[in-house]
Amino acid sequence: MTVQLVDHNLSDQAVVRAARVSTVGQTHQSPDEAADRETGLINYLMRERHGSPFEHGSLTLYVEAPIFVFREWQRHRIASYNEESARYRELRPAFYLPTVGRNLVQVGKPGSYRFEPGTAEQFSTVDTELVTAYETAYRSYERMLSAGIAREVARAALPVGIYSSMYVTMNPRGLMNFLSLRTHREDAAFVSHPQREIEVCADKAEAIFASLMPATHAAFEANGRVAP
Known part of the structure; x- marks a missing residue:
């Protein structure tokens, strides 16, 4: 970032x-x-x-x-904010993945909780699932753009990551x-x-x-x- x-x-x-x-x-x-x-x-x-x-x-x-x-x-x-607009330009395939050391596990109830480190298996799961979701979403985005769908419609397929x-x-x-x-x-x-x-x-x-x-x-x- x-x-x-x-x-x-x-x-x-x-x-x-x-x-x-x-x-x-x-x-x-x-x-x-x-x-x-x-x-x-x-x-x-x-x-x-x-x-x-x-x-x-x-x-x-x-x-x-x-x-x-x-x-x-x-x-x-x-x-005051001015953000890049996915209505007017094609977004790059750049996505967020948690770095090693980012706590993954939430313990406790909302308003009174803490985050703890994840296991190696949990980090692997996060990487695998996010990469799969990102690739699937971006391919759908590109297919819509290639089909002539407006960017402001195609962007709905993109995740917040x-x-x-x-x-x-x-x-x-x-x-x-x-x-x-x-x-x-x-x-x-x-x-x-x-x-x-x-x-x-x-x-x-x-x-x-x-x-x-x-x-x-x-x-x-x-x-x-x-x-x-």
């Missing part, structure tokens, strides 16, 4: 500038002067959940992942909301239990976020990973 930075105008200084305008109006601090004082203010804003200063700026990511990951990601509506691509754009506040729900951290104020595949994508997005806004990311972590 791929998560790549395409464009951004993010900075910790933008958060500080937005916050200070409410008390001192327009400021003309140099970046160095702002950097010297930003950490405490950003931590205060995060702790007290003054969220609007974190809405200034945005980043755009390019994502390649299985469609079932996109369906979970796009439930987060504090973002096929890969798609999209651009997603969000501001830092929306990104922190996404990360708080789609990453698992035992020390978080509200521990989330996301599906592993979307967590892999979220971890990659978080690494980008941390590199662009280190003070904001540090405050996010220090305050229980709660979006302001």
